[in-house]
Amino acid sequence: MVVVGIDLGTTFSAVSVFRDGQAQILHNLEGRETTPSVIFFDDPYEGKDETVVGVQAKNMAAIDPDNVVQFIKRQMGKSYTFISPAGVDYTPESLSAIILKKLVQDAELSLGETIKDVVITVPAYFDDSQRTATKHAGEIAGLNVLRIINEPTAAALAFGVDKEKDGKVFVYDLGGGTFDVTLLEIKNGNIDVISTTGDSNLGGTDFDQVIVTNIIRKLEGEGVEVSLDNDKLIAEIREKAEKIKVSLSQKMQAKERFTIDGDTYPITVTRDEFETESKELVNRTTWFIDEIFEEQQIGWSDIEHILMVGGSTKMPMIRDRIEQLSGKTIVNDVQPDYAVAQGASILAILETKEDLTEEEFFSISQGKIDNVEISDVTSQSLGVIVIDSNDKKVNMHVILHNTKLPAECSKNVYTRYEHQASILVQVTEGDDTELEFVKIIGEKELPLSPNLPKGSPIKITYLYDIDQTVFIEVYDLTVNGLIGTFSIDRINNLDQAGVNAQKIALDKLSIE
Numbered sequence: 001m002v003v004v005g006i007d008l009g010t011t012f013s014a015v016s017v018f019r020d021g022q023a024q025i026l027h028n029l030e031g032r033e034t035t036p037s038v039i040f041f042d043d044p045y046e047g048k049d050e051t052v053v054g055v056q057a058k059n060m061a062a063i064d065p066d067n068v069v070q071f072i073k074r075q076m077g078k079s080y081t082f083i084s085p086a087g088v089d090y091t092p093e094s095l096s097a098i099i100l101k102k103l104v105q106d107a108e109l110s111l112g113e114t115i116k117d118v119v120i121t122v123p124a125y126f127d128d129s130q131r132t133a134t135k136h137a138g139e140i141a142g143l144n145v146l147r148i149i150n151e152p153t154a155a156a157l158a159f160g161v162d163k164e165k166d167g168k169v170f171v172y173d174l175g176g177g178t179f180d181v182t183l184l185e186i187k188n189g190n191i192d193v194i195s196t197t198g199d200s201n202l203g204g205t206d207f208d209q210v211i212v213t214n215i216i217r218k219l220e221g222e223g224v225e226v227s228l229d230n231d232k233l234i235a236e237i238r239e240k241a242e243k244i245k246v247s248l249s250q251k252m253q254a255k256e257r258f259t260i261d262g263d264t265y266p267i268t269v270t271r272d273e274f275e276t277e278s279k280e281l282v283n284r285t286t287w288f289i290d291e292i293f294e295e296q297q298i299g300w301s302d303i304e305h306i307l308m309v310g311g312s313t314k315m316p317m318i319r320d321r322i323e324q325l326s327g328k329t330i331v332n333d334v335q336p337d338y339a340v341a342q343g344a345s346i347l348a349i350l351e352t353k354e355d356l357t358e359e360e361f362f363s364i365s366q367g368k369i370d371n372v373e374i375s376d377v378t379s380q381s382l383g384v385i386v387i388d389s390n391d392k393k394v395n396m397h398v399i400l401h402n403t404k405l406p407a408e409c410s411k412n413v414y415t416r417y418e419h420q421a422s423i424l425v426q427v428t429e430g431d432d433t434e435l436e437f438v439k440i441i442g443e444k445e446l447p448l449s450p451n452l453p454k455g456s457p458i459k460i461t462y463l464y465d466i467d468q469t470v471f472i473e474v475y476d477l478t479v480n481g482l483i484g485t486f487s488i489d490r491i492n493n494l495d496q497a498g499v500n501a502q503k504i505a506l507d508k509l510s511i512e
Helices: 055-059 092-111 128-140 151-160 204-221 231-248 271-277 279-296 316-326 339-351 358-365 496-507
Strands: 003-007 012-019 022-025 039-045 048-053 117-122 144-150 167-174 179-187 190-199 253-260 263-270 305-309 382-387 393-399 407-414 422-429 439-447 457-464 470-476 481-487
Touching (some): 003 092, 003 151, 003 339, 012 092, 012 339, 012 358, 048 092, 128 496, 144 339, 151 179, 151 339, 167 279, 179 279, 190 279, 204 263, 204 279, 231 253, 231 271, 263 271, 271 279, 279 316, 305 339, 339 358, 382 407, 382 457, 393 407, 422 457, 422 470, 439 470
Parallel strands (some): 003 117, 117 144, 167 305
Antiparallel strands (some): 003 012, 012 022, 253 263, 382 422, 407 457, 422 439, 457 470, 470 481
């Protein structure tokens, strides 16, 4: 039996296996340790889609942008559809499943074994619908998703497998499309997450856009008319902007050439330009740092270790800002591109420990992860809509952000009318009390016992599992009976029938 951890990234993904006491990154078919999270839909063969995932797909972005799918992680949990050349509708779940299937295919070739069980990582600030979409993507890919784990927690697990690295750890995780900051504590190899926050729409692709804007401005200064409707040119600019960004991590300036209507335009971007124009993005990341420190009433002097995770942390301005804020020199304790996948592979082994003999587990772990425990926290507050004393609808919190997982919390509400026939339970996600700043993630109307007087107490209980998915129980305290239970009916997520249908469709798809 082999189990793996998968870092399903916005721009790049990686797969790791834990064996011989080490978390090893597996190479893909091209011999690389990461795979671009990009899909190219080639011309249909006999009416069916043909897909390519990875470097070749990424290279097609500037040639055939209409048939290339990128950054799909930002669409998880949202209503989004990609229509393929064969006229097939693909959801974010099925597109992510295509990437997962390619990752697993390559990992199986590397290992020479079949892979069924996986742990998949998600940004710590992913909400319920985004996490559910990720689990569904794994199912559609034909995988058994053992756990969903937060990326910063996974990185800390990779770091803390060495039991000598105790203390408070601050994880700054800036990936291709998402950003998290997490405060946790490691003690004897065990990980206790204290607080996490972030932005699931902030990452390296936003820094790419800064360079895209710079390039367009300079081309227009040369008299070139750049239309945003020119998909091929915009795709080429995006591709070369990313190359410039990577080069600027090593050099003080980078140059790319653009041939437009037969004329060639060399464009140079300096690191100073890039850093000046990206300042607001960097500032946005530090807002979340301030939020955690203020919430926990701590300072940098309380932090023993700083982990920089995600490929975008390799930009010098990011490390410079963290060193400036913390007064500490950043040490490369983990590899930014691989730590998340490595931590996921450690959890994968822990999740399957009971299925192994003692000898098998020791052979894999070499005694390094015998008794590791992980305690995580909720990334979002959950609440219910109630009517306050001023007859105004407000959000009442039931489970607060950063509550230890798994969590079970209850709040009492009261009927508004004599002999009220039913109660509408609207489950919210968000930290505010004002409805305009929270999201309704599910609702259900439940019948009440007949002849209840006005003001009868109703207890609403939320259960938040370790994967941060939600289940609700509603009790009538007057008769001490259960009114009903329900899980979130997520509007933008697939139901089980939809998952099964997309799995069947994907099984027939050619993926290279």
